[in-house]
Amino acid sequence: MPHLSEDNLERARALVALYPEKRSALIPALHLLQEQDGYVSPEGIEDVAELLGLTPAEVRGTASFYDMFHLEPVGKYVVAVCTNIACMLAGAYELLHHIEESLGTHPGGTTEDGMFTLEDAECLALCGNAPCVTVNWRYFGDMTPERWEALAEDLRAGRLDAEVPPHGTLCRVRRSVGLLAGGAAGGATGPMPAVDVTTSRTTPAMASTVLPAPAGDGAGGAASRSPGTGAQAGRQAGEGS
Amino acid sequence: MSAQIGPQVITSRFGLSESWTLRAYLGSGGYEGLRKALTMAPEDVHKATLDSSILGRGGAGFDAGRKWGMLRKAEPVYLVVNGDESEPATFKDHALIEADPHQLIEGALICAYAIRAARVFIYVRGEMALGLERLQSALNEAYEYGAVGANIFGSGFSVDVVAHPGAGAYICGEETALLESLEGKRGYPRIKPPYYPAAIGLYGAPTVVNNVETLSNLPFVVRNGSEAFHALGEGASRGTKMMALSGHVRRPGNYELTFADVTFRELIYDPALGGGVREDRALKAFIPGGVSAPWFGPQHLDIPLANEKIAEAGSMAGSGAVTVMDETACAVRAAWRISRFFHRESCGQCTPCREGSGWVDKVMRRIEDGNGREADLDLLMDICDNISPGVRWPPAQTTICVLGPSIPSSVASGIRMFKDEFLEHIRLGGCPFPPDRLRASLAHA
Amino acid sequence: MPETPERGAAVNITLDGRPVVARAGEMLIAAAERAGTYIPRFCYHPRMKPVGMCRMCLVELKGPRGFSLQPACYVPVAEGMEAVTESPAVKKAQDGVLEFLLINHPLDCPVCDKGGECPLQDQTLAYGPGETRFVEEKRHWDKPVPVSSLVLIDRERCIQCARCTRFAEEVAGEPGIDLAGRSDATEVANYPGQPYDSNFSGNVVQICPVGALLAKPYRFRARPWDLQQVETTCTMCALGCRVAAQSSADEVVRFLGVDSDPVNWGWLCDKGRFLFEALNSPRRLSYPLARRAEPVGNGSSGARAPLAEVSWSDALSEVVTHLAEARGDRIGVIGGARLPNEDAYVWSKLARSVLATDNVDAQLGDGLPADLVAGLPRATIDEACSAPLVLLVAPDIKEELPVLYLRLRHAAREGGTKLLEVSPAATGLTGLCAASLRYRPGELAAVARALSGREKVTADVAGVPAAEVEAARALVASTPGLVVVLGRPSLSESASGAAQAGLALAELPGVSFLPALRRANVHGAIDFGLAPGLLPGRVGLAEGSEWFEHHWGPVPAQPGLSTLGMLDRAAAGRMDVLVLLGADPVSDCPDRALAKQALEKARFVVAVDAFENASTAYADVVLPAAIYTERRGSFTNIEGRVSWLGQKVTAPGTARPDWMIAAEIATRLGRDIGASSLDSVWAEIRRVSPLHASVEPDLLMSYRGRDGVVVGTDGTGAVPAEVSPLDPMAAHGISSAELHPAPPGELRSQLHRALGAGPVLTEGTPVPPPPRRIGLGDLEAAGTSGLPAPAHRAGASASPGGVPALRLVARRPMWDGGTLVQESPSVRELHPPFTVALHPDDLARLGAAGGAALRLVSRRGSLVAPVVGDKSVSPGTALVPFNVPGAAVAELVDAASDWTEVTVERLEAGS
């Protein structure tokens, strides 16, 4: 009996069809597994190995190269605090220290209630809003101890369920079609199964994130802070020329 | 002081509402470049790129048009878009993907058409969940719109684009590691020769790997012509560059600036740009091109933002990440933190990189913790010398990829520029820069 | 761009200022080594693709911008290349790498298996820095953890060179271990709960350049400086891999693979590597045994006295008494595949010229007719592995000739050799085959005839769809230089299918054959006359009798019986003496009922063996033999390559070489067969057997001759033009490389010695006969004397429950119930469980689920086994492992039938 659900197996097969060689689907398939189980579970590894014609040792060996794959169960929310240079200069270690005390755990650890797993991360590419953290890879910039407390509270209370899906969920938008072009790299595979038209456009989380949002205007607190990656990008169209 | 701020080539939509949607894109000239390209011969599109002299924006600064020209004559050809952006303090591709994914898709398609790619893979750093969602949404829209897939805009040209997530490993930004990763393997950089994926790339096929920012320029190049692009900048540095400014400045963020028009001083101090050092403190040092680059000091502020000028001064423009340290920053801690990054992110293939990065990390950490010895400075320089003989710039490479030779940059910069500070740590038995929560936070790491 | 020179062409480079001629396509590190300059290395292994990871081999290379450091293992030589391997820059780089490798390496050399033969230790002494500058904490891992039941890993010692994981994936195709983690936390790991089970796992221990991977059978057994060593040939199968046998205190403690370019490339299978344990078994026979008068089994008539130790003199006189009384054609000699060439020759001579019998057969009804093997044009392993197309009509090579599997796998993946398989079930090579034709068991000959035909195939053949057969036929027809690997795809089909297949395929122009017979020196036995109708030198009895009578005295006029024939006759009560020469027909003959009955009914049975086994239970006298590593001699592999067997330890008790036993028997029968020493035996062989005229023991024992000599049917022998030195990093622990640096004296035997140069012809002596040759034209005449009459006894019946009878497919796994395996404690449990595998459709038809107990009933016997569903098993067949402990498939097999049919019946739980 496969461990992956019927739907996920079908999604995994659809992923395989996107590549000229099966093994290329390994990372996407592991994300899928992590979405299902919250971590890269041993049972799932065996499914993925079989699907891709690999040994479980190879799948595990490859998965363990990548930081995003957790081979052991983690909390509902994986909180990654960037401590790399830009965030460090903006007080990331002080922030991390605060979160450690507040959660009662250390990087690599999980809170007793299973709610949070804390990580001390390398640069997350939101240095314009340092220090930053991600929660299940949803970005929260310009973080301060106070905003962290508010964010943690929102997470615990389930107020951010739409923005921050459970750990493992990466891209909630599904590919709407298979391969259409055919050509030298392989034939057209026609439409993908399970086209979800409602999610193929805009997810609720995306709708609620505003971009760009000028730094520091705190539109609605940490919860709705957008990844302000474009905050000062060049000159705004309006103010240019 | 007021900086010369030129046209926006790639960030023109950053202020639009829902800029990432097809609606916003089409309302602002979207896909016109692709439509135009499809009316041209692929060779002419390639020529336009060559004429624009656009250099790669991923860090190595290789001429994009020349790269395409190096493709081995064989089928199939692949285009792989490098969106792994993990170089510390670099966050420009993140913004480009989230704010304007259609522009990236359009640029990728223009390239795919020019090189007659059989398929396009956009490798996006795994942690960028929102970026992946916006990109996948945009792809779905583009397919529906007819800009991707079979018989694009009725031109007869067909190509599929696959968005592929990474999974958290800095080294996968290195193009050959990225290809391994895309093949579902551990992200080990490939040994050279072959020197370029253009000869042997994805699945052994000739492959172009280009950075997100590089490709995002192409719609402009095709729409406005290569002359319009070439007119921006000077020398080998043409067009604009997204500068990712971080650290102790008032207004950190991404700024699209015309090459050579702006100096570091302007970038950091112009009120429309960095706005000056935080709390008007003195500038201590800045890293001009990502953590692999040797540091600059205040004496380098008037160097213009142009690849060759920065190289002449002994560092590199890299991916355009500028990190500013003011007088409150501890040079030891900064250099250590960068060492720690390389230690954690070394892929582990090459002995000097795998073991050397860890050794440097441990010694630097010991000094920062107050347990250093004077002999450690010579030791550090010798370890660096064993990683990259000569500890010079550009660095000598004895490893498979250039991550290894990047390890010494910050250590050597720190020791050379701030030796006294190192010695003070050793004398004091601790770090003179408060506050210091670092030790507590790392005790369990 | 300059033209790329052809692979192997001369390329001129400058190495440390001196001109060196390298070969195009080789890496600088290899070219330098051949030129006498050793560049240090860790990750590079000459038999694997370079990866350039460890950076130990950095040397300075001249480029357009002056000299720069490059890894010598990853730079192919190029005309005009200038390399400097000794300069301050190189020294500094290599010192640096060594220091880096040591910072996280534990300092536990005194308790490490590799201590004393460790490349890291050696290179640290040779190139390394004096003292450590690393004062930080080292990396910690749990100390040795098992990756399989044979191999452990100490990750603290690992230097991440990936040799082991690359071997597993690249060479063996079994990536059951892989690198895991990143940076300096990279480890080698199997998947938790899934051991790295591989037929080749011991190789990863041998090629580990430090003591990170450890073999359980060797762990803590000896220290390198206590080890003595001899180079020899592995006798665990017929491939003949070169090995170094190492002993401590007169006990063999380790086998290491030696890189023989034409044979094993340094690899060994785990059977070859670890079965030395059996040599030291307390159950080794050390003294002769015989049954003494009074039966102990109180009362029951016919109970035989137990075997008890007796003196050689008593044992031999009993044997001789029975032999003297017996008529030649009522004496049979079964076995001999364990014997070295010399012993096979002496026994063959004893049988023919003293015992007057031609009933000699080294094969146990599980092989191919010897005259066919001797007569088919032979390919070498290298020829097979460079052929454009190899047709496998053979058992599972991965299980029976494991290292040949590695060679074929390499040929298929790297060398452009296409593989085509004809097999009733999937094999270890199926995944690499362009096509695999699944014929109905028993109907192999039809497929082979179709493949060899010139006509298009339009109808299904033996259950294989016409299109598949036709595609394969067309491929065979359009590919010149076909090599056929010929053996028995299943032991529950008679030999005639494979034999007829061989004959049919021999009609193809330019075809050659590599026999896939498994048992040890079976080819030595055949080549030296332990086969009915075949005299030493692959000479037919009819053609050779005059010549041999000239040398030996009278020889039998009529061809004798094969093993199955002898057993048949014995079972009928018409055999006076059966000699079991290192043979256990009860376990190994496909027809167990016949074997048992034969041994029971034979008047007198004498066994010459190293262990008691299922057949010695029937023997009246058992004579203890000295076996490999305990005696010198030579060996013949599947290509006809003769190589040297070295001696390292003393045989237990009074056990002695087989040739001595034969000579003694002759003497006691009043005849001198001229075997006073191994030297005298070889001298005679070279006189008598034109095939072996060019083989000189001196050469075989020398460094130059370590790869042996391939005997050619035209009387020529070929030794490799050049023998490369062993790479100490690929063969660390092997010291014999230096023991015989050059052949003693002049190389008397020149390469390609012409036919007849051996035997001296004087007027009046007969002309030496040519070896047997099967080719176009004389197929019918060639006959198949060893074949039982092919007679399928019909009578397929439906199983209870309506499932039609299934055809049995029986194949040997590498680990089985064989005596040596069972006498080696570390591996005796590694055999597969006894199960019967059916296609899921058949399983469904039976209404059984996987795991259910099935009863298999043939006309010979019945067995009960748990069933597994397996899609790779053809519908209508049942796949079983032959001879695993606890289940004798041979109970079901009727050797006289073309195939064995079984009905299957589901047992209710508990029954």
Ligand SMILES: Cc1cc2nc3c(=O)[nH]c(=O)nc-3n(C[C@H](O)[C@H](O)[C@H](O)COP(=O)(O)O)c2cc1C
């Ligand atoms: C260690 C290392 C990390 C790199 N990371 C990235 C990256 O995150 N994104 C990127 O585009 N290029 C990165 N590069 C550069 C790429 O190897 C490659 O040069 C680039 O993707 C080519 O695209 P371009 O020519 O358009 O710049 C990295 C290189 C190295 C050595």
Ligand code: SF4
């Ligand atoms: S230099 Fe470092 S990161 Fe690059 S391949 Fe070698 S070990 Fe990996």
Ligand code: FES
């Ligand atoms: S890098 Fe050449 S031997 Fe390891």
